[in-house]
Amino acid sequence: MDDVQTHLVSESGELHEAHAKTRHFKNTISALREKLKSTRYANEQNVQSAVAVSNDGIVQLRATAQTLRDELDNLSFEKDKAVQEAVSTASDEINQLKTTVSALREDMDTTVSSYEQKIQDMERVARDEHNQLQQTIAALRDKREGTAAGKKKSVRPRRKAASKRIKRG
16 A cells, blocks of 8 residues: 555645646746736837827927918018008009100190290291381382482492392391
């Protein structure tokens, strides 16, 4: 029986050792599972944190892009407004210049017409004076010829000289 007992004791030791190893393996497996869970949780936390940071970056980039779009729209609006103001100012200036030119033309036309009228009046007065002087000369000749009938020969050359002077003048 000793052998059987020894064998039983030896088997019971092996069984005990096998149970201990099994318990140890179970504890190791449980510890590894916990470690795996905590690692997975940490990884999920890291991924979520990275996604959150990435989303924050995307939101900031979108906000920056929108701000830049708004600024560009404002600049475009201001540029268009400045161009319209410049065109309006230039148009007003052109209209003022056209009005000024028109007024100057009217003044010039009035002045030219006035001077043309003055010239015509002066020409008429000169013509009238010329005619009057010729009539006076003719009357004086007639009068002189009547008083100087005996001196006809000496008057004729003077008359011709006077006629030539009148024609020249």
